[in-house]
Amino acid sequence: MKISDARVVVSSPGRNYVTLVIETGDGVIGVGDATLNGRELAVAAYLRDHVCPLLIDRDARRITDTWEYLYRGAYWRRGPVTMTAIAAVDMALWDIVGKSAGLPVHQLLGGAVRDGVMVYGHASGTDLDALEADFSAHVDQGYLAVRAQCAIPGLDSTYGVSKSGAYEPAGGSRPAQDVWDTGLYLDFAPKMMARIRDSFGDRVHLLHDVHHRLSPIEAARLGRSLEPYRMFWMEDPTPAEDQSAFKIIREATTTPIAVGEVFNSIWDCQELITNRWIDYIRTSVTHAGGITHLRRIFSLAELYGVRTGSHGPSDLSPIAFAAALHLDLTVPNFGIQEHMNHPAGAEQVFDTSAEFRDGYFHPGDEPGLGVTFDEEAAARFPYNRKYLPVNRRLDGSVHDW
Incomplete structure (x- = not known):
């Protein structure tokens, strides 16, 4: 069950979301969430430019091996951008395997x-x-x-x-x-x-x-x-x-x-x-x-x-x-x-x-994660740049938000 396509969709249906869509050669589609609030495009670029090309022709069933490949293989480990990107791949693969087996992921x-x-x-x-x-x-x-x-x-x-x-x-x-x-x-x-x-x-x-x-x-x-x-x-x-x-x-x-x-x-x-x-x-x-x-x-x-x-x-x-x-x-x-x-x-x-x-x-x-992602609908909600607040004390110095 080889991966034939991996694509990133950025949309804002009320707020910004980054969705990874992975498709296998036999037509099974899995989806994963790659949203990092206020830094969405950083994860989208990491996936699109660095991760998605590596997924093509990999066996979608080898979930743990793919996780280790993306984590250890990058050398630069951890951090919110990297781990959110890996998470999206991981979710999408569990979704694919569940759909292929006809079972919900919890099974x-x-x-x-x-x-x-x-x-x-x-x-x-x-x-x-x-x-x-x-x-x-x-x-x-x-x-x-x-x-x-x-x-x-x-x-x-x-x-x-x-x-x-x-x-x-x-x-x-x-x-x-x-x-x-x-x-x-x-x-x-x-x-x-x-x-x-x-x-x-x-x-x-x-x-x-x-x-x-x-x-x-x-x-x-x-x-x-x-x-x-x-x-x-x-x-x-x-x-x-x-x-x-x-x-x-x-x-x-x-x-x-x-x-x-x-x-x-x-x-x-x-x-x-x-x-x-x-x-x-x-x-x-x-x-x-x-x-x-x-x-x-x-x-x-x-x-x-x-x-x-x-x-x-x-x-x-x-x-x-x-x-x-x-x-x-x-x-x-x-x-x-x-x-x-x-x-x-x-x-x-x-x-x-x-x-x-x-x-x-x-x-x-439902088999997989039980979520259907409508890419055509997502296209109707373009990305809208937004930031989380910055917190300051009464004296003007920056504090943890």
Whole structure:
């Protein structure tokens, strides 16, 4: 089953997506997500100029060999651009093999160990009343777990909070300039969680994203202040590059810790997992080398009692979400899966068999990943350059966004 064609499609049905399409000589087509928000064209060029020519005439069934060939063979390893490109190839090959075998990918991975994948939604508000209303709407939709983000009084903008409609941080031909103050945040965050618990009790899992903004000591203080509210997790409390920082946080608080959406390989999270400094690993199928490599990360995490909580925002396409669901369904140490609705227009380009019911998603039993990609429809949505914001402290210095 030789690969006869590999092509890259960049489209923007509501937001930018990079899709890799691989076709075999006998007409089987597989698709993979290669989206890197704000740096989409870098991955598209890497695939188009360097990877796609190497795929022609390779056996599509040799998934692991192709992964090793692209990772080790390039010499320049890791990094978000390289690993996102490899991930797209990996997803597309799993899709091809599943379609060829007439089986969904989760069957190829050993079969389901659960009936569905618990997901969490994103609730936010410009004030506590608005947050409570949005949180209630998510509960009414059937979510068993909800992330809570609220505008911080005294700041013009807050990560994770939309002033109207769905939250979309990327936008404009230049990055937006957000302003940040750690003191205001640390004082407000416990009040936010107290409001949610007072209104909803403990019947819904409660999550919160710090988004890499604190020092280890500040994160430790936050974790302690949130302990009364039985958090499912606090996410990305400090910049993720410094793995040893999490030792300080772990020793100071019992609030569960989740991290990893910016990680690209097993080496980025090795110390965090083996030292048990985190409770959930959030690496994503698109940015951590695809199903093949993410499965290795999850297997390492299983040995140390760390559960999965994969990144799954709307800036990853429905292909990525489907691939994540197939893997989630099969790993014993699954914890939770992030879910955001894709923008209007995406359904014209991506048709998926995944279904949401009673707080759980299932990828469906269609062969392969269960996603159909319409290239003609994608052509109607040209690329639209957008950037994620840049964060600055009150004194004007750049801070982690």
